[in-house]
Amino acid sequence: MSQATSKNIWSALTALCLAMTLTSVAGADTATVVIADFETGVGSWATNDARVDGRAPSELCGIYATARVEDGRTEQAAIIEFKAAGGTWASVRLPVSGQTWLANGAGQIAMWLKGDGTDHTVDLTLRAVVGEDKRDVSYVYTVALTNTDWERRAIRLFAFKDKDGQPITAEALHGTYLIQFVQTGSWPAMVFGVDNIRAEPVAGVNISVTGPTALATTVDFRGLVGPMLGQPGANATAGLHELLTRTSAAGRASAAVRELAPCLVRLRLSDYYRPATVEYDLIALNRAINWVTSAGARPLVCLDLPVGGNMDDLRTTATKLASLRRGGPGLRWYEIFDSPMLTGQFASVEELVAGYNDLSQRVLSADSEARVGGPGLASAWDARVRGFLDGAETLHFVSLKLHGAHTAAADPRTLFGAAISGTPSDLPQQLSLYEVYKLAQSRRPVPEVIVSALAPSSATPAASGNFEAAWMAAALLNGGAYVDRMLHAALIGGMVAADGSSQPVQRAAMLVNTYAPRGATLREVSLPATDLLTVAAWTPTSRNLFVIHVGDGPRTVALDCLGLGSPLLVRRHQLVAGGQIRSDERPKSAQQSVQFDGPGVAVIEFVMDV
Secondary structure (H helix, E strand, C coil), rough: HHHHCCCCHHHHHHCCCCCCCCCCCCCCCCCCEEEEECCCCCCCCCEECCCCCCCCCCCCCEEEECCCECEEEEEEEEEEEEECCEEEEEEEEEEHHHHHHHHHHEEEEEEEECCCCCCCCEEEEEEEEECCEEEEEEEEEEECCCCCCCCEEEEEEHHHHHHCCCCCCCCHHCEEEEEEEEEEEEECEEEEEEEEEEEEECCCCCCCCCCCHHHHEEECCCCCCCCCCCEEEEEEHHHHHHCCCHHHHHHHHHHHHHCCCCCCCEEEEEHHCCCCCCEEEEHHHHHHHHHHHHCEEEEEEEECCCCCCCCHHHHHHHHHHHHHHHHCCCCCCEEEECCCCCCCCCCCCHHHHHHHHHHHHHHHHHCCCCEEEEEECCCHHHHHHHHHHHCCCCCCCEEEEEECCCCCCCCHHCCCCCCCCCCCCCCCCCCCHHHHHHHHHHCCCCCEEEEEEEEEEECCCCCCCCCHHHHHHHHHHCCCCCCCEEEEEECCCCEEEECCEEEEEEEEEHHHHHHHHCCCCCEEEEECCCCCCEEEEEECCCEEEEECCCCCEEEEEEEECCCCCCEEEEEEEEEECCEEEEEECCCCCCCCEEEEEECCEEEEEEEEEC
């Protein structure tokens, strides 16, 4: 990579052109948003009433599929029924995204309606979260059911009023999350039909938006980046030994690892070195290995030289460990060395290669089924990577580290740029992950590429807030087309807390492992803004859209998805403040939106099969 190129983080992306597609973003245009066309049935709608209070299927109302003939063709529609009742309430409802309506300039709700020929009415209601105190407010428009023929109705948004008679505002529309057909009090039995419910723009009608406007972008599921190779994992640092002494904490941490399985969990041999006895505690190491395998993960032991240790003891211990674990469950992965040039263990690449070949051969002699690799480079300088790849004999994987920066002072967007480019922001002359991958392709057989320690900063490798979670997801998804394993720098204190509970970084890795697992197909990787990444991925049962935001302030993203087909169900899974995952159903529409209060990760899951 040239010096001029490395100075601009975004121009570094040209090195990735074979692995991703960058989509430019035009300004937001007004567009009709399909709320419900019922072509795939009525399964997204739910019913509830006062009697069951939403805890069981409603007996006072129901929704059923029917047919509607228009211009000589038959389309699927819905029939809604309310049974006679008194002194109660009932509703038929669908989750919606008012943010998407707002972003697309909606001015009215339109639908086809078929009444029952009486003077009955039904309340069409928009439910919204409003104000800093998050009040749940209903905005109602009363619909007459006199006409027994199918007719198109269009209701301006300002006609929806709250209980005080005030029309819906931009803030309320932004917070609208549900559309309902509602009855309250007492009512007679009634049946009516609905179809093709849409939020439509209206010329000359505009609900003014205050605050930041939504970013509108298009995501194309018809493209092809390639298979998802990357899989998240973690480094089990010295803190694991203490955690395993506490049963409840070990159980919670095991559950967190299991959500990433079958991932690699890296254990450093030096963490089990006891200077007082000048020995390695292989009993404690084997306990840790067994814990990792019981969580459904695969242990990788880094054969590194501890402070105060010597190479002869390391060789003897490595051979003994490989012999003890040979033929048994669990341990097959051995990383030879950890930051060997940075620590001064070797003065030259030639010495490093000789040391690697000697130790890897000893491990393979003790266990012929072992997978060996290394050398855990802290700095991917061109000469070091090339020299090692040229000289290493048996090499199942090449390993190196990636930190966004080596100082705690780097700003978030700089760190995000490093996740996208695969190069440390303060050492841009180093090879990117993509360039290491291309060099590895020259070997036969081709070794895997493993990032053995991954974090935004080497100064705070165990930090785990929502920014670190978003950074982790961006690095995993962006590098997933060419890096096989990416292990977070710290399991204890990073992915999980001291009590074993999951932290935001673990939740983000879980989302990637679930909705873009190894073997999925990456369809598009796009940067709509300097603080935003979108990734489209296919799995056998779903089309999944990742939206990753690293900015500090609020951000609403309106998304128009191309090439989806007809999903059976749409869900959103979003990492929110506190590291929790909030999931909900969304309209079965190609238009979706996501709102962020700060850094975060969201997945829109379009379920295509079951």
